[in-house]
Every structure is written in C-alpha cells, then in structure tokens.
Amino acid sequence: MRCFGRQCRGQGHVFVKLVRHTEQKLLELGEPITTLGQQAQQLLDRATPLSEAQRERFADTFNAAMRSHAHIRKQSQWLTQGKKLSHCKIVNAYDPPIAPIMKGKSNCPTQFGRKTGILSEPTTGFIFANRVPEGNPSDPSYVLPLLAKVQAAIERVRAPRKLRGHSVAGDLGVNDAALRQALHDRGILTVGIPKTVEPMNQAPSPEEIRNILNEAGLNRQRTPHQVHLACASGYSRPVVESHIASLLSRGAGQVRYKGLEGAAVQLGMAVMAHNGAALVRIRQQRLSKRAQKFRRWLGLRRHNVNQINAPEN
Amino acid sequence: MRRLRHLQHWLNGSGPRLQGADVVPKTHSIRRWADTFPWAKLVEAVEQSVASRFPKRSNSGRRPVPTRVLLALELLKHEVGASDEAICERWRTDVAVMYACGLEEVQLASPQDHFVLPETLAQFRSRLDEALRDELVALQAAAAMAEGLVSPAHLLVDTFPSEQGSQRVTDATTLYKAQKKPWRSLQTSRTSAAAKPRPSRVKPTPSTRS
Numbered sequence: 028m029r030c031f032g033r034q035c036r037g038q039g040h041v042f043v044k045l046v047r048h049t050e051q052k053l054l055e056l057g058e059p060i061t062t063l064g065q066q067a068q069q070l071l072d073r074a075t076p077l078s079e080a081q082r083e084r085f086a087d088t089f090n091a092a093m094r095s096h097a098h099i100r101k102q103s104q105w106l107t108q109g110k111k112l113s114h115c116k117i118v119n120a121y122d123p124p125i126a127p128i129m130k131g132k133s134n135c136p137t138q139f140g141r142k143t144g145i146l147s148e149p150t151t152g153f154i155f156a157n158r159v160p161e162g163n164p165s166d167p168s169y170v171l172p173l174l175a176k177v178q179a180a181i182e183r184v185r186a187p188r189k190l191r192g193h194s195v196a197g198d199l200g201v202n203d204a205a206l207r208q209a210l211h212d213r214g215i216l217t218v219g220i221p222k223t224v225e226p227m228n229q230a231p232s233p234e235e236i237r238n239i240l241n242e243a244g245l246n247r248q249r250t251p252h253q254v255h256l257a258c259a260s261g262y263s264r265p266v267v268e269s270h271i272a273s274l275l276s277r278g279a280g281q282v283r284y285k286g287l288e289g290a291a292v293q294l295g296m297a298v299m300a301h302n303g304a305a306l307v308r309i310r311q312q313r314l315s316k317r318a319q320k321f322r323r324w325l326g327l328r329r330h331n332v333n334q335i336n337a338p339e340n
Numbered sequence: 341m342r343r344l345r346h347l348q349h350w351l352n353g354s355g356p357r358l359q360g361a362d363v364v365p366k367t368h369s370i371r372r373w374a375d376t377f378p379w380a381k382l383v384e385a386v387e388q389s390v391a392s393r394f395p396k397r398s399n400s401g402r403r404p405v406p407t408r409v410l411l412a413l414e415l416l417k418h419e420v421g422a423s424d425e426a427i428c429e430r431w432r433t434d435v436a437v438m439y440a441c442g443l444e445e446v447q448l449a450s451p452q453d454h455f456v457l458p459e460t461l462a463q464f465r466s467r468l469d470e471a472l473r474d475e476l477v478a479l480q481a482a483a484a485m486a487e488g489l490v491s492p493a494h495l496l497v498d499t500f501p502s503e504q505g506s507q508r509v510t511d512a513t514t515l516y517k518a519q520k521k522p523w524r525s526l527q528t529s530r531t532s533a534a535a536k537p538r539p540s541r542v543k544p545t546p547s548t549r550s
Contacts, residue, residue, distance in 0.1 A: 183482035306376035
C-alpha cells in the first residue's frame with residue numbers, strides 16, 4: 028500500500044523520495060524520446076506501402092506512447108518530497124487514475140485506491156448500479172451517472188406497470204444544491220439527503236409532507252405516500268454499512284487487478300455476486316422486519332408459503 | 341449437449357453419467373445463488389460484445405471454452421472468495437461449481453485434465469469492457485425487477501474506498517531493488533565473515549540432537 032501524508036503510527040517512510048530517486052534515472056534514459064519521436068513521425072508519414080487504416084492505427088499508437096511519456100515526465104516532476112499533497116492530486120506516475128482516498132483516515136496516512144459508488148435498494152441491498160471513476164471525485168458527481176445506469180436497466184424491463192425512481196437518499200457528502208435541483212427536475216425526491224447533521228424525521232406530518240413537495244416542486248408528480256416512503260427509506264448509516272460489508276466480504280475492499288479497468292472489473296463482478304446473494308435472501312424471505320415491512324409498502328412480490336413448505340421430493 | 345462436445349477430452353471416460361441437478365441439493369448455497377442469474381441473457385450479451393470487438397478470423401483451432409463457464413467462474417470466484425487457481429481447481433472436482441457453470445452431466449471415470457486454466461479466466465476478464473460490465477449489471481437488475489423482487493423506487497447512494505491491494509511492480513521499483521540487492525548481499529557477506537557465529541544460533545547437527 029502506498030502511503031502519503033501525516034505519519035502518526037509506525038515507522039515513517041517517505042516514499043516520495045524513493046520514487047523521485049529511481050525515476051530520475053528513467054527520465055534520463057528517456058531523454059532522447061522526443062527527438063526520436065519526431066523522426067519516427069516523419070518516417071511514418073513517408074512510408075508509402077502502408078494503407079491509410081494502418082497508417083492511422085500506427086499514428087494513434089505512436090501518439091498514445093508519446094503522451095504517456097510526457098505524462099510520466101510531468102508527474103515525476105510534480106512529486107514533491109515532504110509536502111502534504113492536495114486533495115485530488117494525482118500522485119502515481121504509472122497509474123494516473125489512482126488517487127488518495129481520504130475517507131475516515133484522521134490518524135494514519137492517506138491510502139491509495141479507488142472510491143467506488145453504489146446505488147442500492149435500502150431494504151435488501153440489491154445494487155442497481157456501481158461506478159468506479161478516475162481519481163477521487165466529489166460524492167455528488169456519482170449520483171447522476173449512477174441514476175442513468177439504473178434508467179438503462181429499467182428500460183430493459185417489460186413490466187405491466189412502469190417502473191420509476193421516486194427518491195434518492197445519501198449522506199451529507201451528497202448534499203449539493205445543484206444535484207438536488209437536477210434530481211427534482213427528474214421528478215426524484217431528495218428528502219433522504221440530509222442538509223444538516225441533525226437526525227432526519229422518518230415519519231413527517233401531513234403539513235411537513237406538503238412543505239417537502241412544495242419545496243421540491245413535485246406536487247403533481249409525487250404523492251404524500253411516496254414522500255412518506257422516501258422519508259422512511261432515508262439515509263441510514265447501518266443500512267449502507269451492511270451493503271458495503273457484503274461487498275467487502277466478496278473482495279471489493281482490496282483491488283487485486285491492475286489499473287482502473289481491473290478495479291472496475293473486480294468491483295463489477297463483486298457487485299453481481301452480491302446481487303445474486305441478495306436475491307437468494309429475498310426468495311427465502313431472510314430479510315429484516317424493517318425490510319419486510321418496507322417491501323409490503325412497495326407492493327413487491329410476497330413470500331409464497333406453499334412453495335417453500337412443499338416437500339422437496 | 342453442445343457444451344459437452346467442447347469438453348470431450350475430459351468427458352470421454354467410461355462409467356455412469358452423473359446428473360448435476362440430481363447430485364447438488366436444491367438447498368445448496370451455490371445452487372441457490374446460481375439459479376438467480378439470467379444466464380442466457382448474460383451469455384448472449386457477452387458473446388455479442390466480444391464478437392463485435394474481437395472478430396473471429398478463422399475457424400481453425402480448438403473450440404473455445406463456453407462463455408457461460410467463464411462468466412460463472414468469474415462470478416463464483418467473488419462469491420466464494422477464491423483465487424483464479426482455486427476456482428479453476430474447484431471446477432474440476434466440485435459438482436456444485438459444475439452446476440453453477442451450466443454443466444449438466446458429469447462423467448465420473450475420466451482423467452481430470454485442466455480445461456479452464458487461470459490464464460484463460462484472466463483473458464476473459466480483460467475482454468469485459470465498461471459498456472459490457474454495465475450491461476451485465478443492468479441485465480441482472482432488469483431480470484430481478486421483471487420478477488418483482490426488487491424495485492428502483494427508493495434508492496440509496498454511497499461511496500466506499502477500495503484499497504489498491506496489489507503493489508504494482510514498476511520499472512522504478514525494479515531498478516531500485518536491483519541496485520539495492522548487490523549492496524545488501526555484499527554487506528551481509530562482510531559482516532558474516534567478520535563476526536563470530538553466536539552459539540545460540542548455531543544449527544544443531546544430527547549428532548548433537550541425539
């Protein structure tokens with residue numbers, strides 16, 4: 028694990044020094060690359076036996092290689108020993124999308140990795156979409172792309188009734204005025220996203236419900252019952268933690284594959300495996316009382332007693 | 341039956357054919373888990389995507405390992421927390437894993453040679469691009485929604501950190517280690533030659549043990 032930042036426990040290791048020291052030699056080795064690259068470009072232009080498609084392909088590969096070298100050079104010169112790195116600064120020259128994940132680490136160095144976003148059902152933990160972005164973007168930037176993925180999934184369903192998203196809940200990190208407005212424009216309630224650290228009211232009065240609808244401008248689109256459900260399924264740390272814990276038990280906590288693509292593959296497969304397990308729990312009715320109650324409110328498929336109790340053979 | 345033909349070298353042995361569905365109990369966790377996936381749609385999506393991005397140039401050579409097997413192994417790997425090697429090994433002997441991979445019949449008396457190598461699994465993984473990954477998750481979600489098991493009405497969004505577990509061996513680290521190694525070995529050889537061996541660290545010979 029590569030670490031940067033404040034060292035409060037264990038032996039302090041300054042990895043930046045190591046990177047700078049070793050990369051210096053590589054940079055010296057790669058010094059003539061720019062000149063050689065220009066020459067190669069000229070030769071490529073002159074090469075007559077190549078077809079247009081081949082020429083284009085070679086040129087793309089060549090330009091990608093040149094850009095990569097320029098990027099490594101720039102990154103290597105950015106690494107500064109002994110200074111705290113700013114938020115979202117790219118620090119690994121060989122894996123540019125990797126970024127410090129500054130989450131819950133006040134007493135130890137910042138760790139490197141990916142910050143995965145998930146959009147799940149609050150009752151069963153079924154994950155509708157996941158996203159592994161480059162670097163460490165802000166939490167509100169996850170929401171709309173994830174909702175677009177859910178919409179793509181909804182469009183595949185040929186159900187008699189039309190499925191739609193009614194509300195989105197999140198933690199205080201997702202609290203963003205622009206995001207709220209974007210969600211309201213789509214007819215999605217944001218009562219599940221807190222504005223302060225105060226606990227949320229899970230059972231609002233009719234007056235409060237009216238205020239919520241007026242504030243969101245969704246009077247004609249959302250019913251008081253839907254607002255009530257949205258408040259009941261508001262953000263709950265233990266609920267989210269259980270979903271994340273299930274993913275972590277499937278290896279999502281530690282990315283073992285290479286690069287951003289590898290991380291996305293690993294986390295995508297972990298999400299699918301987790302969804303399979305969630306569906307098993309739903310089919311067997313191994314759900315919490317809260318989840319069962321909520322599913323009744325949503326009118327989801329109920330437990331078929333005869334099917335379960337029927338003899339196997 | 342088509343899938344069985346692909347696995348001829350493994351299934352050629354004599355003996356009774358074992359029906360996977362009969363052997364694996366319905367209450368088996370892997371069977372229950374595997375039965376939740378819309379395999380046909382997932383496999384179709386993968387095959388279409390791969391065929392469009394990696395067109396087949398010739399029909400010669402050995403038949404490929406079925407997509408269903410590779411996809412199921414990749415998912416099972418995360419479900420049971422196994423490595424590539426471990427899941428490929430389990431696939432050869434565990435009937436529940438065979439069931440999850442869609443193998444309906446198993447020939448008992450047969451030489452169990454490798455037919456899904458961990459490298460094959462890694463190659464398959466490298467072909468799963470972003471669009472295909474999103475499509476697979478969407479297909480699974482759509483199947484669950486169509487069945488009425490889940491609803492997208494109220495959703496919860498959150499993020500969690502995933503550490504980069506594997507330390508990438510870069511050129512820089514290799515160079516650093518290469519430079520450091522001879523110096524270390526030289527230093528250790530000098531110190532070992534200069535210093536006397538301590539009696540407590542002397543390896544006991546067979547004669548002293550007896």
